[in-house]
Every structure is written in structure tokens, then in C-alpha cells.
Amino acid sequence: xxxxxxxxxxxxxxxxxxxxxxxxxxxxxxxxxxxxxxxxxxxxxxxxxxxxxxxxxxxxxxxxxxxxxxxxxxxxxxxxxxxxxxxxxxxxxxxxxxxxxxxxxxxxxxxxxxxxxxxxxxxxxxxxxxxxxxxxxxxxxxxxxxxxxxxxxxxxxxxxxxxxxxxxxxxxxxxxxxxxxxxxxxxxxxxxxxxxxxxxxxxxxxxxxxxxxxxxxxxxxxxxxxxxxxxxxxxxxxxxxxxxxxxxxxxxxxxxxxxxxxxxxxxxxxxxxxxxxxxxxxxxxxxxxxxxxxx
Amino acid sequence: xxxxxxxxxxxxxxxxxxxxxxxxxxxxxxxxxxxxxxxxxxxxxxxxxxxxxxxxxxxxxxxxxxxxxxxxxxxxxxxxxxxxxxxxxxxxxxxxxxxxxxxxxxxxxxxxxxxxxxxxxxxxxxxxxxxxxxxxxxxxxxxxxxxxxxxxxxxxxxxxxxxxxxxxxxxxxxxxxxxxxxxxxxxxxxxxxxxxxxxxxxxxxxxxxxxxxxxxxxxxxxxxxxxxxxxxxxxxxxxxxxxxxxxxxxxxxxxxxxxxxxxxxx
Numbered sequence: 001x002x003x004x005x006x007x008x009x010x011x012x013x014x015x016x017x018x019x020x021x022x023x024x025x026x027x028x029x030x031x032x033x034x035x036x037x038x039x040x041x042x043x044x045x046x047x048x049x050x051x052x053x054x055x056x057x058x059x060x061x062x063x064x065x066x067x068x069x070x071x072x073x074x075x076x077x078x079x080x081x082x083x084x085x086x087x088x089x090x091x092x093x094x095x096x097x098x099x100x101x102x103x104x105x106x107x108x109x110x111x112x113x114x115x116x117x118x119x120x121x122x123x124x125x126x127x128x129x130x131x132x133x134x135x136x137x138x139x140x141x142x143x144x145x146x147x148x149x150x151x152x153x154x155x156x157x158x159x160x161x162x163x164x165x166x167x168x169x170x171x172x173x174x175x176x177x178x179x180x181x182x183x184x185x186x187x188x189x190x191x192x193x194x195x196x197x198x199x200x201x202x203x204x205x206x207x208x209x210x211x212x213x214x215x216x217x218x219x220x221x222x223x224x225x226x227x228x229x230x231x232x233x234x235x236x237x238x239x240x241x242x243x244x245x246x247x248x249x250x251x252x253x254x255x256x257x258x259x260x261x262x263x264x265x266x267x268x269x270x271x272x273x274x275x276x277x278x279x280x281x282x283x284x285x286x287x288x289x290x291x292x293x294x295x
Numbered sequence: 296x297x298x299x300x301x302x303x304x305x306x307x308x309x310x311x312x313x314x315x316x317x318x319x320x321x322x323x324x325x326x327x328x329x330x331x332x333x334x335x336x337x338x339x340x341x342x343x344x345x346x347x348x349x350x351x352x353x354x355x356x357x358x359x360x361x362x363x364x365x366x367x368x369x370x371x372x373x374x375x376x377x378x379x380x381x382x383x384x385x386x387x388x389x390x391x392x393x394x395x396x397x398x399x400x401x402x403x404x405x406x407x408x409x410x411x412x413x414x415x416x417x418x419x420x421x422x423x424x425x426x427x428x429x430x431x432x433x434x435x436x437x438x439x440x441x442x443x444x445x446x447x448x449x450x451x452x453x454x455x456x457x458x459x460x461x462x463x464x465x466x467x468x469x470x471x472x473x474x475x476x477x478x479x480x481x482x483x484x485x486x487x488x489x490x491x492x493x494x495x496x497x498x499x500x501x502x503x504x505x506x507x508x509x510x511x512x513x514x515x516x517x518x519x520x521x522x523x524x525x526x527x528x529x530x531x532x533x534x535x536x537x538x539x540x541x542x543x544x545x546x547x548x549x550x551x552x553x554x555x556x557x558x559x560x561x
């Protein structure tokens with residue numbers, strides 16, 4: 001045993017290279033082959049043409065990018081940004097007071113309250129969105145309730161509107177807002193709040209001058225984690241919006257499935273990639289912590 | 296006196312508010328659970344026709360649904376295992392060694408976390424098509440491993456931040472070889488981070504719709520099977536399976552969480 005370890009120490013340089021290779025080799029390989037290369041390939045494809053059988057052919061064309069400026073598409077980008085923005089604002093408004101209350105409850109109850117936030121998200125997101133569709137549908141619970149209370153006589157159409165899509169997006173993405181806000185609020189030192197009120201600050205002043213600045217990092221990373229995915233959650237706008245509230249994700253999905261124009265879909269994806277990069281750069285510039293996004 | 300009253304009112308408001316938010320979070324799930332006991336047999340299976348347990352029996356005859364659920368479990372299990380091993384090794388390796396291109400790998404790790412899933416999905420689709428890899432179980436597992444690895448790495452890394460590398464040296468000075476040191480010293484210290492990462496990877500994998508949607512071929516996962524039936528109305532047997540899965544995960548996590556707490560105490 002001892003002999004072996006001594007031998008290994010003598011061979012240290014080559015042993016080090018080998019173990020470094022074993023450790024970082026697989027992750028490097030996967031990140032390069034399945035993240036970097038595919039994204040580069042999408043960028044290349046966005047400049048390619050298709051033949052009459054919808055095959056991608058390596059003939060350079062700027063056409064896909066010209067088509068991005070199509071009036072219908074511009075409308076959809078605007079709607080996407082609008083829906084993502086409203087969703088983010090709603091997640092903050094609903095999530096902040098909620099996170100604040102649960103993060104500042106006594107520790108035993110807190111664990112349970114925290115778990116109760118996570119439990120709904122163990123059910124598949126599609127199933128939950130379908131649950132909303134059933135709830136809001138013309139023969140759903142809400143309409144049945146409204147009719148039985150004689151508030152309405154006929155079922156009202158609650159589905160297939162931008163508002164329905166926003167509801168579904170908010171529902172799907174709110175944990176990504178609550179969890180970082182919860183973490184930030186939990187770190188808040190209670191004695192600071194006492195100090196603030198002892199020094200005569202009104203509750204509103206304490207909130208805006210002390211609490212909010214100290215917990216803004218959570219709101220900040222949460223907003224990024226809500227806004228960006230929202231643009232791509234095509235199944236939410238599909239199931240709840242029913243084609244009336246298409247977003248950029250739906251456009252991309254269609255090009256890669258029924259539309260079968262991959263280069264156009266690739267160009268649309270580049271729009272999303274550029275938007276993501278801009279937002280992440282902005283996030284970093286404003287002092288956002290990248291590690292706050294992962295966990 | 297006035298202040299006390301004020302405090303009581305504040306408490307009432309915050310309890311009421313949180314209850315409303317919890318109602319919002321649990322509403323669609325309660326629809327699913329209730330509908331799994333709905334005796335209706337006509338599409339879109341929404342209006343209430345009385346209580347039945349039939350769907351929980353019929354579920355076992357729906358072989359394509361069960362197969363899809365099996366696929367989901369296989370893919371999540373295999374991807375979690377691979378992502379955990381590769382991610383843990385990667386996190387330790389990147390912590391310990393400085394090598395050329397390290398910053399690039401590090402940057403690439405953030406991409407699956409921040410980029411919209413649809414972009415990752417279509418980019419994998421195009422590259423699998425280009426490389427002539429037929430879509431199916433293999434492409435699903437490759438895709439899931441790819442987006443799970445960063446979450447494992449970030450979790451292990453958070454644990455490594457408080458890790459004192461000198462204990463490895465101490466172990467070797469005491470005569471343990473590299474392998475023993477790795478398995479007896481390094482891994483046990485990192486275990487909570489690895490476990491947390493694996494749990495997160497598993498959760499993300501079983502829930503994934505968007506990326507799987509682009510790379511599945513003939514191998515349908517459970518979410519994809521649901522997607523297929525959403526437009527025409529999800530049959531109550533799907534609701535029954537979802538209810539069973541929900542109960543299963545709650546039991547699983549309560550048990551594993553309890554286990555974690557005990558270990559921390561010991």
C-alpha cells in the first residue's frame with residue numbers, strides 16, 4: 001500500500017494530467033459537443049436555404065433574417081415581450097409579500113410552508129397547465145360556479161386570450177421568482193429593521209430604504225429567471241392561448257415541426273439567443289450574481 | 296394597546312394573503328386530483344358525473360401511457376446517474392486543476408440554465424439530425440444529461456466553496472492513496488451537494504416537456520404523452536396516474552428529507 005502511494009507520488013505530473021482528464025474530460029466533451037457545437041450550427045443554419053423538399057441546403061442567404069421583419073412577426077415579438085414583462089411584474093407583486101411572510105416565520109413552520117411551495121411543482125407542468133384549462137373551460141369549475149350563483153347565465157369564454165396565457169406563465173414561473181426572493185429575504189438581519197424603526201423611520205421608509213435594497217438581488221435574479229424562459233414556453237400559450245396569443249416560442253416550434261423551415265426557425269432562435277445574451281450582460285453589469293441563477 | 300391590535304390585524308392579513316397564494320398554487324392540481332375520480336366517460340371529461348375509482352383500475356390497461364411513464368423513469372434515472380457522476384467529477388476537477396479552456400467550459404455551463412429551453416431543444420434536434428443519430432431513447436438521455444449537468448455542478452460547487460483542500464493532503468500524508476482519499480475523504484464531504492444536485496436533476500428531468508419534445512422520435516415520455524392528448528381532452532386515467540405520481544413524490548421527498556435532517560443531526 002505504502003509502496004504504491006510512493007510510486008504514485010513520483011509519477012505525480014502524469015498522474016495529475018490523467019486524473020484531470022478523467023475529471024474534466026466528460027463534462028468538457030458534453031458541453032462542447034451538445035451545447036457549443038449545436039448553437040454554432042444553429043447560427044450557421046440561420047443563413048442557409050431550403051430546397052423544394054424542405055431540406056436544408058448549404059447555400060448562403062440573408063432571406064431568413066429579412067423575413068424576421070415581417071409585420072406579423074413583429075407583432076408577435078411585441079406580444080412576447082409584453083406577456084413576459086407582465087408575467088415578471090405579476091410574479092414580483094404576488095411573490096414578494098408571500099416570500100417575505102414565509103421567510104420570516106418561525107423556523108419549524110417555515111420548512112413546511114417552503115415545502116408547500118415546492119410540492120405543486122412536482123406534478124408535471126403540462127398537467128398543471130391542463131388543470132387550468134379544465135378549471136377555466138366553458139364546462140369548467142369556474143363557469144359552473146358562476147352559473148350556479150346566477151352571476152352569468154351562459155358560460156363565459158375565459159380561455160384563448162393573452163390574459164389566460166399570462167395567468168399560465170405566472171403560474172409556471174412563479175417559483176423561479178419566489179425561491180431567490182425567499183433566499184434574499186431570509187438573509188435579512190432582523191435587527192436592521194428594529195434599528196430603522198427605533199431611529200424613527202415609518203414602516204414605508206423602512207421598506208423602501210432598508211428592506212427593498214437589501215433584498216433586491218433576489219428580485220433581480222428572479223426576474224431574469226422568469227422573463228427569459230417565458231419567451232420560450234410555447235406549450236402554455238398553445239394550451240391556454242389557443243393560437244390567439246402566440247409568442248416567439250410558438251413561431252420557433254412551428255418552423256421545426258409542421259412548418260418545416262429549419263433555417264427560418266434557426267434565425268428566430270438567434271433572436272432569442274441575442275436577447276438572452278443582452279439581458280444576461282445587463283444583469284451582470286448591474287451587479288447580478290451568475291451563481292444566483294443556478295440553484 | 297393600539298399597536299397590539301395593529302399587529303394582530305397585520306398577522307391576519309398576511310395569513311389570508313398567503314392562503315390565497317397557496318390556493319393559486321394548488322388550484323390546478325386539485326382539479327386534476329378531483330377529476331381523477333370523475334365518473335364521466337365523454338370528452339372533454341370535464342363535467343362532474345359522480346365519484347368513481349374506475350380510472351385507477353383502467354389505468355393499468357392503458358399500456359401506452361404506462362410505457363411512456365416507464366420511459367420517463369428510465370430517462371430520468373439514467374440521466375440523473377450520468378449527470379451526477381460527470382457533474383461531480385467535473386466540479387471537483389475544475390476546482391482542483393487550472394487548464395486551458397477552463398473559462399470556456401465554465402461559461403458553457405451557464406447556457407443551459409439561462410437560455411430558453413426551446414433554443415436548447417432545437418439546437419440538439421438539428422445537431423442530432425446532422426450527425427444522423429436517430430431520435431429516441433439515446434437522444435433523450437443525451438439531451439437530459441446535457442441540461443442536468445450544470446445543476447449538479449452548481450450544487451457541488453456551492454459545497455466546494457467551504458471545502459478545505461488540506462484535508463486531502465492530510466489524508467495522503469497519513470498514507471492513504473489518491474483513490475482512498477477520493478472515496479473516503481472528498482466524496483463524503485461533498486455528499487450533501489451531490490445529493491442535492493442529483494435530486495434537482497431528477498426533478499428537472501421528469502418534468503421536462505420542451506427539450507424532450509424536439510428529440511423524442513418514437514420514444515414518448517409521460518409529459519409528451521400528456522401533450523398529445525391535451526387538445527382533445529386529457530382522459531381521467533392520465534389524471535389518476537398524475538395523482539399517484541404526486542402522492543409518490545410527496546412520500547419520497549418526505550422520507551428523504553427526514554433522512555437528510557437526521558444525518559445533519561448526527
